[in-house]
Amino acid sequence: MNYFPIFLDAKKLNVLVVGGGEIAGAKIELLLKSPATVTVVSPKISANIQALLTAGKIKYINDYYDKSMLAQKQLVFVATENRSLNEQINKEAFEHGVLANVVDNADLCHFITPAIIDRSPMVFAMISSGQSPVLLRYWREKLETIIPQSLGKLASFAGQKRQAVKDRFTNFTNRRVFWESFFSKTGIEQGEDLESAFNMQLENSEDVTSTQAELLVINTPDHPDLLTLGAVRNMQKADNILHDVEVDSVIIDLCRRDAPKAAFNEDNIAETLSLLKQGKRVCYLNTNQTSQSHEFIAAAKELNCQVFCF
Numbered sequence: 001m002n003y004f005p006i007f008l009d010a011k012k013l014n015v016l017v018v019g020g021g022e023i024a025g026a027k028i029e030l031l032l033k034s035p036a037t038v039t040v041v042s043p044k045i046s047a048n049i050q051a052l053l054t055a056g057k058i059k060y061i062n063d064y065y066d067k068s069m070l071a072q073k074q075l076v077f078v079a080t081e082n083r084s085l086n087e088q089i090n091k092e093a094f095e096h097g098v099l100a101n102v103v104d105n106a107d108l109c110h111f112i113t114p115a116i117i118d119r120s121p122m123v124f125a126m127i128s129s130g131q132s133p134v135l136l137r138y139w140r141e142k143l144e145t146i147i148p149q150s151l152g153k154l155a156s157f158a159g160q161k162r163q164a165v166k167d168r169f170t171n172f173t174n175r176r177v178f179w180e181s182f183f184s185k186t187g188i189e190q191g192e193d194l195e196s197a198f199n200m201q202l203e204n205s206e207d208v209t210s211t212q213a214e215l216l217v218i219n220t221p222d223h224p225d226l227l228t229l230g231a232v233r234n235m236q237k238a239d240n241i242l243h244d245v246e247v248d249s250v251i252i253d254l255c256r257r258d259a260p261k262a263a264f265n266e267d268n269i270a271e272t273l274s275l276l277k278q279g280k281r282v283c284y285l286n287t288n289q290t291s292q293s294h295e296f297i298a299a300a301k302e303l304n305c306q307v308f309c310f
């Protein structure tokens with residue numbers, strides 16, 4: 001991953017846009033979807049940009065770019081047709097600690113703009129690391145059709161109810177189980193009857209003090225595409241991950257990111273069994289059915305923990 005993905009709080013963002021043509025206009029429109037402060041510098045601006053200026057949405061410097069304009073800015077977008085000017089801005093921005101994006105010039109970008117699926121407050125942003133913008137657009141269009149429009153409404157609702165769930169359940173595992181169960185209910189994703197479904201679930205949920213231990217054994221294929229949907233869902237739910245050394249890192253990366261991970265060996269069998277005794281959900285990515293792995297699974301069953309195979 002050569003590009004590190006983060007989301008910036010745009011309330012505190014000061015952005016300079018160099019250029020006043022069609023491409024600069026598109027970047028400004030995108031920036032104005034957020035509360036960023038946008039300053040445009042160009043000796044000429046298009047009718048679209050003029051309209052934004054008249055509406056008081058942007059600041060405008062009617063001049064040629066100068067490096068002094070980078071002061072107090074965190075980002076600069078460059079949309080001029082002048083290659084040597086674009087190179088100069090890339091260099092000067094770097095010297096001033098400002099990150100530059102030169103539109104459609106990966107080699108002059110300190111950061112690149114992603115394809116975006118906006119279901120605010122849920123926002124999906126993705127890149128092809130500059131390798132293939134057309135492939136990226138193709139996937140954005142595909143994902144647009146499967147991500148429901150109501151997802152933003154659901155995320156806002158969950159945000160408003162987070163404190164109520166925190167007040168009701170003191171421990172982290174109970175809160176996670178509550179939300180997992182709420183989001184998997186029929187109709188919830190479509191935003192139907194959120195308030196009544198939520199209230200009913202909150203009233204009927206028990207505070208589970210000791211959870212039932214689960215060992216989720218994934219018979220891991222060579223290729224991630226061959227994992228079943230059930231396997232991936234359970235890999236995402238595990239508290240701890242144990243994997244045979246042969247398992248591909250791409251598959252391990254599909255497990256819950258904050259779950260501790262360990263390679264299966266003699267030394268950590270006892271440790272994993274003790275996690276199961278504490279009622280944890282352990283996912284075991286198994287590739288070779290060795291006698292040692294059979295013994296481990298048998299020992300887990302003896303602990304009275306539930307064993308599921310995928």
Ligand SMILES: C[C@@]1(CC(=O)O)C2=NC(=C\c3[nH]c(c(CCC(=O)O)c3CC(=O)O)Cc3[nH]c(c(CC(=O)O)c3CCC(=O)O)/C=C3\N/C(=C\2)[C@@H](CCC(=O)O)[C@]3(C)CC(=O)O)/[C@H]1CCC(=O)O
Binds near residue numbers: 129
């Ligand atoms: C996300 C998106 C948003 C946006 O434009 O901001 C975006 N490009 C989009 C579309 C698109 N861009 C181009 C075509 C025409 C087809 C083609 O030529 O391939 C199409 C397709 C179309 O329009 O259908 C031309 C192009 N783009 C770049 C180069 C130069 C190069 O690759 O070296 C060239 C050749 C210029 C030339 O030959 O002269 C470079 C960049 N374009 C990026 C972003 C950054 C990398 C993102 C990534 O990781 O892929 C990066 C590195 C810099 C940046 O601009 O931040 C949007 C797609 C998603 C969406 O639709 O949502």
Ligand SMILES: NC(=O)c1ccc[n+]([C@@H]2O[C@H](COP(=O)([O-])OP(=O)(O)OC[C@H]3O[C@@H](n4cnc5c(N)ncnc54)[C@H](O)[C@@H]3O)[C@@H](O)[C@H]2O)c1
Binds near residue numbers: 023042044082085
């Ligand atoms: N138009 C397209 O379809 C398209 C598509 C992809 C990439 N691009 C690239 O994006 C860039 C911008 O495209 P465009 O169509 O908006 O071009 P444009 O010629 O309409 O706009 C360029 C703008 O830069 C301004 N400018 C020039 N020198 C300047 C300086 N020293 N300081 C400040 N502003 C200055 C000009 O006044 C003008 O407003 C070009 O490099 C182009 O190759 C264009």
